[in-house]
Amino acid sequence: MSKSNFTRRGLLKTGAVAGAGLAVPTIFTSSAWGFTNEPKGSTVTLGFNVPQTGAYADEGADELRAYMLAVEHLNGEGDGGMLNTFSSKALKGNGILGKKVEYVTGDTQTKSDAARASAKSMIEKDGAIMITGGSSSGVAIAVQSLCQEAGVIFMAGLTHSNDTTGKDKKRNGFRHFFNAYMSGAALGPVLGKAYGTDRKAYHLTADYTWGYTQEASMKAFTEKLGWETVATVKTPVGAGDFSSYIAPVLNSGADVLILNHYGRDMVNSLTQAIQFGLKDKVVNGKQFEIVVPLFSRLMAQGAGDAIKGILGSTNWHWSLPDEGTKAFVKSFGTKYGFPPSQAAHTCYVQTLLYADAVERAGSFNPCAVVEALEGYKFDGLGNGPTEYRADDHQCFKDVLVVRGKEQPTSKYDLLEVVEVTPRAQVEYEPDNPFFAGGELGECNPGA
Numbered sequence: 001m002s003k004s005n006f007t008r009r010g011l012l013k014t015g016a017v018a019g020a021g022l023a024v025p026t027i028f029t030s031s032a033w034g035f036t037n038e039p040k041g042s043t044v045t046l047g048f049n050v051p052q053t054g055a056y057a058d059e060g061a062d063e064l065r066a067y068m069l070a071v072e073h074l075n076g077e078g079d080g081g082m083l084n085t086f087s088s089k090a091l092k093g094n095g096i097l098g099k100k101v102e103y104v105t106g107d108t109q110t111k112s113d114a115a116r117a118s119a120k121s122m123i124e125k126d127g128a129i130m131i132t133g134g135s136s137s138g139v140a141i142a143v144q145s146l147c148q149e150a151g152v153i154f155m156a157g158l159t160h161s162n163d164t165t166g167k168d169k170k171r172n173g174f175r176h177f178f179n180a181y182m183s184g185a186a187l188g189p190v191l192g193k194a195y196g197t198d199r200k201a202y203h204l205t206a207d208y209t210w211g212y213t214q215e216a217s218m219k220a221f222t223e224k225l226g227w228e229t230v231a232t233v234k235t236p237v238g239a240g241d242f243s244s245y246i247a248p249v250l251n252s253g254a255d256v257l258i259l260n261h262y263g264r265d266m267v268n269s270l271t272q273a274i275q276f277g278l279k280d281k282v283v284n285g286k287q288f289e290i291v292v293p294l295f296s297r298l299m300a301q302g303a304g305d306a307i308k309g310i311l312g313s314t315n316w317h318w319s320l321p322d323e324g325t326k327a328f329v330k331s332f333g334t335k336y337g338f339p340p341s342q343a344a345h346t347c348y349v350q351t352l353l354y355a356d357a358v359e360r361a362g363s364f365n366p367c368a369v370v371e372a373l374e375g376y377k378f379d380g381l382g383n384g385p386t387e388y389r390a391d392d393h394q395c396f397k398d399v400l401v402v403r404g405k406e407q408p409t410s411k412y413d414l415l416e417v418v419e420v421t422p423r424a425q426v427e428y429e430p431d432n433p434f435f436a437g438g439e440l441g442e443c444n445p446g447a
Helices: 003-020 057-074 112-124 137-150 180-195 209-225 243-251 263-275 297-307 323-336 342-361 366-373
Strands: 043-050 100-107 130-133 153-156 173-175 200-206 228-235 256-260 289-294 311-314 376-378 386-388 399-404 415-421
Touching (some): 043 057, 057 100, 057 297, 112 130, 130 137, 130 342, 153 366
Parallel strands (some): 043 130, 130 153, 256 289
Antiparallel strands (some): 376 386
């Protein structure tokens, strides 16, 4: 899409709305030639929409820390962090296009309706030109849809469901985080080597879009190994007590429990599974094993000793030796006193990627930003060479398989990277059945 095309599309949309005589919020109609929340003064406002309450609040708190650090670096404060290692040199530490970056925050409550209401308020009342955040795929999908309707860019935070860049993808939305299919593709071979190909798996699965696609992905890749799926049981988000779901595993004939849970739900279900003695049992002549497909350092910290020896996957880890990771960990650690989580990392990176796209495009127009991000290849942000694929706005990069350390050296040194899975192993065609059914559609500039 050329810049002349995105400008023309914006004009056509504006004319159509005006001609139909529809009532449009004043915030969306700054001028006939404008776009949603076009910055007019010396500042630009970003909206950080994170779970400050609920089952994923720990991730939300770390995301917010990272966002505030990114704003500091964009405005030329602090040590610059990953601005110093980013392969693009468009960002100069003088804001975005010379405008000082400001921000507003919201609480998604890990609920789609609350997240949409929060994002809508930030767009309509606070003038946010970009929305980012979330630690739930249900929230991410809901807010991505709202941003598409409103004509602003959505830079997804922590969202792992295949649907975010699958059937629910939108032209105005972008995801840096990896997805459930990639977790399955990375974990499958490692699980086969560690536990063999003759296994019986029992799934406990969070009852929403992420859980469904994580379960489906893990089933596909473990059954490809030769594993049998004994049962798949849905559990409510925020259940707290998972004992009634774990007890039936004992008599199911399964010798592997796969916990498709995240945040405090994973901490609680894993801890309770250990308390039930599952890890100490021998079933079918094999040592019983537990797998957590999506890991985070925050979850490992919450689960304590229960995490030891447990395999899973992660998007990034603070122990990686690359220069980008070291720069970010230093900045974050200096400011907050502990290393960042993968949620913090992806949110920090998404903020920089948005600002960089605006700089490279020379415009805040969302359609210019879309053009700048589609097919964009970059490095120096902690994951090695990375590409924002134009077909679906999914980032493709290496994926980490990790395991809970048996002998951690600190309360933060809880996970060890056991394999860096190359991008080629986790990549898929845009029409892969796990991602079928959605269309990006057209960019929406809003006004």
